[in-house]
Amino acid sequence: QMTENLRTKAELVVDARSAGRFAGTEPEPRAGLRGGHIPGSKSLPYDQLFNEDGTFKSLPELQAAFDQAGVDLGKPLVATCGSGVTSAVLAFAAAVLGHGKVAIYDGSWSEWGASATNPVVTGV
Secondary structure, eight states, rough: OOHHHHHOOOEEEEOOHHHHHHHHHHHOOSTTTTOBBBBTTTEEOOOGBTTTOOOOHHHHHHHHHHHHTTTTSOOOOEEEOSSTHHHHHHHHHHTTTTTTEEEEEEEEEHHHOOOOOOOOBBOO
């Protein structure tokens, strides 16, 4: 489904990893993984959705974070991260904002980046 989405662009892929991991400028914590991101995906590091005390930001601040990342909440979303865990933060925040069509790519970067046949983009 993720490979097919490269062609159809039916779903917007949103990556919860740090900007450096998304760009491929920071090393991946798992040995053997390439750096970079899925072509066409947007970067929205999950920690940008929290206040300093660990609580979620307000609804307007959450909306602003998605907007600044170029994420159109009117499209179906697939949240991804390193291993399928922190992508749930993006999925939850999108749901809180009223977005009902969000999925989690549970294989996330640990699956995509490990396959030599999957295309990878580096940079922003």
